[in-house]
Amino acid sequence: MATKKRKKARRTTHRSSKGKKLYAVRDAKGRFKDIQQYSRAHRMDMKRKSKSEKAAAKKAVKKRKPAKRKSVKTVRRTARKAVRSVRKAAKSVRRSVRKVAGKATRRARK
Numbered sequence: 001m002a003t004k005k006r007k008k009a010r011r012t013t014h015r016s017s018k019g020k021k022l023y024a025v026r027d028a029k030g031r032f033k034d035i036q037q038y039s040r041a042h043r044m045d046m047k048r049k050s051k052s053e054k055a056a057a058k059k060a061v062k063k064r065k066p067a068k069r070k071s072v073k074t075v076r077r078t079a080r081k082a083v084r085s086v087r088k089a090a091k092s093v094r095r096s097v098r099k100v101a102g103k104a105t106r107r108a109r110k
Contacts, residue, residue, distance in 0.1 A: 011025050020039075023036045023038050
């Protein structure tokens, strides 16, 4: 017994009275099933992934290596370096402020 091939549900585009583009979704028999805003329908289509995209994503996840965790030693070392550089910068700022203050007092004396 041969089975009948079902027709795919199709969409037809229209415009609303306000000028927005619309999709008229039809069922397999061709009757209107739903009317959607084109922007919403298109956004949902873009969000949804095809079977091949899902399979490719699954494959990529399997291939990916686990991320290496940094040892405590390296984390501490980078933290120490950061603290040193901040201290050094603060020291140079202090020096330049003192210099400017000294010059200002000398000018005021004259």
